[in-house]
Amino acid sequence: MLFRLRCLLFLILISIATQAQQKPAGKLAPKPLFRDPIFDGAADPVLIWNKKEKKWFMFYTNRRATDTTATGVTWVHGTRIGIAESADGGATWRYRDTANINYRPTSQYTHWAPDVVEANGTYHMFLTYVPGIFTDWNHPRSILHLTSPDLLNWKYESSLALTTDKVIDASVYRLPDGTWRMWYNNERDGKSIYYADSPDLYNWQDKGKALTERGEGPKVFQWQGRYWMIIDKWKGLGVYSSTDLKQWQPQPGRLLELPGQGPFDQAIGGHPDVVVQGDRAYLFYFTHPGRTQTAAAATGGLDAKRSLIQVVELHYQGGKLTADRDQPTYLKLAPTASNKRIQH
Known part of the structure; x- marks a missing residue:
């Protein structure tokens, strides 16, 4: 009897040790990862390490989903960029503020989809x-260049030509030779992806079409x-994958096309950011949890307008990227030395 108990205890300890080894490093991320407390319309996330405060910052489009006075698509306009912060490596987030962007040539304006390096x-x-x-x-849109010493207050530098x-x-993205490349969406060419190059982030030369695909972000x-x-x-x-950042090969299928089973994650994923951490990579994306079939669902009610941020770990298998949004995601993002934005 004593021998059996010892064997059982040994098997239990082995099981616990195996589970501990299989559990990825980091803290379990909640679902949803973040909701904007002002308008409940967080979308288009981008992450960067704040060196001074030693926190991760998330910038996002702050759609006015809960504004009951908005008509037409005005709720997607009149937005300021929201900021959330994380002190535990990206697993939990709290609302910080809106970005103080020093560019207001008119009393009414809209800010969308920032990228920050x-x-x-x-x-x-x-x-x-x-x-x-x-x-x-049916109105013009441009891309502004802004600079900041602290990620909170932003100086206008230029409107890119x-x-x-x-x-x-x-x-x-910083190229291997230390120069920079920008990809963007050209709405007048079937929403194809175009690109421009810069030696210093201030002076840009348009290079034309990068990808003949209809898409955003x-x-x-x-x-x-x-x-x-992505x-x-x-x-x-x-x-799409590339060896030279010019020729892009499509991967069959799409990530986050099928709904997940987790809370507020049962709709397609949209406009993401990716943070690479060595052999691990994380996809931060937004969803409209009220749109459970397609992105073309009706946008008349609050449930359809609401959007929020989720995260899933990417995996590389057989030359392809995969993402299982129903698997738990453990996060412990290291500081900027591992941030994908300075690898070159």
Whole structure:
């Protein structure tokens, strides 16, 4: 009898040890990861390490989902960029503020889809700017360059001279030679992905079309020995890979096309950011939890307008990226030295 008890205890200890080894490092991320407490319309996230405060910051489009006075698509306009912060490596987030962007040429304006990078101690934001609050989509949009010493207060540097007057969703990446490349969405060319190059983040030269695909929110990163671009196809996320950051090969299928089972995660995933941490990578995305079928669902009610941020760990298998949003995601993001935005 004593021998059997010892054997049973040994098997239990082995099981506990095995489970501990299998559990990824980090803290379990909740579902949803973050909701905006002001308008409940968080979308288009981008993450960066705040060196001074030693926290992760998340910038996001702050759609006015709960504004009952908004008509047409005005609830997606009139937005300021929200900021959330995390002191535990990205597992839990709290609302911090809106970004103080020093560019207000008109009393009404719209800020969308920022991307933020750091270079030589200065933070650079590339922000989609719409000059007003509109009831439809038929108006100009441009990409602004802003700089900041603290990620809170932003100085206007320039409006980029890109291929047309309707451009959105910048994604900036440092090239192996130390120069910079920006991918963006050209709405006047079937919403194709275009790109521009810069030696210093201040002076940009448009290079034309990068990808003949209809989609938004391009996100470019390096992982597992190759470059990747993920774009929002409004029916899941399209994935493309490259060896030279110019020629892009499509991956069959789409990420986050099928609904998840977790709380507020039962709709397609949209416009993500990716943070690479060595051999691990994390996809931060937004969902409209009230749109359980397609992104074309009716947008008349609060449930359909509401959006929030989720996270899933990416995996590399057989030359492809995969993401199982129903598996638990454990997060402990290291500081900026491991941030994908300065790898080159």
